[in-house]
């Protein structure tokens with residue numbers, strides 16, 4: 087999976103013309119707010135693209151926010167919209183492939199919506215999991231959403247891996263499952279994509 091592919095997606099499509107667009111990341115926000123994390127919590131949205139999650143969390147007073155993405159175009163478009171809200175300097179943007187990322191701090195919460203499922207190669211999956219485990223603080227949370235077994239088999243023309251709860255529990259077996267479910271995402275094209283989501287906690 088390469089940077090140019092994703093830059094091209096973000097260059098050629100407007101914010102609400104991609105299948106994963108959400109006017110409001112409602113389910114993620116509900117779960118995150120239910121955790122009652124302190125406002126000093128360090129939160130990262132991995133593969134956040136132009137998602138409004140960081141802006142919503144900022145508005146809810148979270149101030150240690152990071153968005154990582156492989157696409158420079160996605161991050162510059164995100165920065166533009168954060169600028170308009172005066173919050174661009176407050177949110178840390180990291181341009182990197184997640185499997186090659188190096189962080190200088192650990193996180194209380196790692197959020198991933200529709201990113202891990204693009205890692206179809208076991209080596210990349212292992213790199214992601216190793217990085218996640220070292221980057222989460224003790225008692226930190228991991229909230230992931232992927233396409234479910236009833237969801238699409240491709241996204242943006244790329245093969246993805248579909249997961250159900252059992253698969254994610256086995257993939258992230260070093261973490262403890264706290265909550266899980268499925269969600270129908272209604273795309274801007276009037277189609278429905280079924281997601282599996284799981285909230286995990288690092289117990290030590």
Ligand SMILES: C[S@@+](CC[C@H](N)C(=O)[O-])C[C@H]1O[C@@H](n2cnc3c(N)ncnc32)[C@H](O)[C@@H]1O
Pocket residue numbers: 087092106107108132133134135136137138154155156157160182183184185198199200201204241
């Ligand atoms: C389907 S979009 C989801 C965007 C966002 N999470 C959301 O829910 O709106 C996938 C995002 O992951 C990014 N991405 C894909 N592969 C990545 C990788 N290996 N490392 C970091 N970001 C990646 C893409 O640039 C894109 O922004």
